Amino acid sequence: MTRTGPSSRLLMVMPYSQFVRKAAEAGFEVWAIWDPSLREQKYLDEVAEHARELLLTDFGDEAGLRALIAETVRAHGIGTVLHLGAEESMPPAVAEAEELGVSPNPASAVAALNDKAAMRALLAAHGLSPVRSEVAGGVDEVAAAVARLPLPVVVKPARASGSRGVALIRDADDLQEWTARVTEAALAGPYLVEEFLQGPEFSVETLSSGGEHHVIGITAKRTTGAPFFVETSHIHPAPLRPEERAALHAVVIGLLDLAGYRFGPAHTEVVLTARGPRIVESQTRLGGDRIPLLIESASDYDIEAAIFRTLAGEPVEPPQPRHTASVGFFFLPAGRLESVAGLDAIRALPYVQALHFPFSPGDELPRTTNSFTRHGYVVVDAESPAEADARIARVRGLLGADVREVSLAAPKGAHR
Known part of the structure; x- marks a missing residue:
């Protein structure tokens, strides 16, 4: 056209x-x-x-x-x-x-969604997704904020992404480790200190047009947990009961309405707590971690192309998933990669949609502390979440990576 x-x-x-x-x-x-x-x-x-x-x-x-x-x-x-x-x-x-x-959007809407502290303030002002939190301007102010909130708390830079600088603070040792880590990484404030939300985590992908928000899909998210909360795998569509799905839809659409978001994709992370869904963060972009490919594999729906069809005036028609898709990430020891085997065997598997292993023998593998330091991924399709898990496990078993591990001193006070 x-x-x-x-x-x-x-x-x-x-x-x-x-x-x-x-x-x-x-x-x-x-x-x-x-x-x-x-x-x-x-x-x-x-x-x-x-x-x-x-x-x-x-x-x-x-x-x-x-x-x-x-x-x-x-x-x-x-x-x-x-x-x-x-x-x-x-x-x-x-x-x-x-x-x-x-x-197509006011700058205020983009700022309200992308800045974690601004988003939390907007939600609090309207009583939606209530979460106890404080904003600290600098590292030295975080300790005082931590002292005023019941432990444990989560602390994170308000404007960083990819799990950078995120930590669960349970005691003074955790706070000391986090302070050293964000200082070394030059992750500037402000920082958001908030209650630790417990429950399964989900990513909600939406596409908005003319201020009307359409949920394109919900993805179940798994992480390493404390201290870094790095994503280990995702399952799409998330296995949810109808009432859980409706609750996630409502809280995310409520946030987008409050922000005044008018057009385009948004990626919102939500924890389904015992008190109901609580928003973790949102961004005015597509989700990372190959979530668009998961949606396409499960539903034959290209959310990237849909952005531009919507901009051209076509109506948004959310897809109906036909089966399951999953991405699993590789976590290898830090050190020198001596050799790698199994990549061709993995690519030959009929259910593998994508494989990414960006290392060659001789490369140094980083210690995984955030999304950017994981060691690659595989995307598979399946007929159920259980089958997807089994296929991810098989791929991980086929990846033969010989790593000469380096001796890493644990950060002072770090919990293993």
């Missing part, structure tokens, strides 16, 4: 290569902005392949990014500016787009 006029001209900031391709397939003329320090040239070439123009800038230079957006919108009569990438560079991009009148 070919579209004409300003409404067909789309500027995307930090678009993944498949986004540009799928936007073009939906009939849009696409301009793309990327920071070349974040991706290798081969990837940028893939982005450029389906774009009218690829523009490069430093996302850390907010004034420069805003100026490039304004210049491109005015030079080409851009009708819409979208940022569907990482949250860090969203604020200046959405603010500039709103000022130019080409943002």
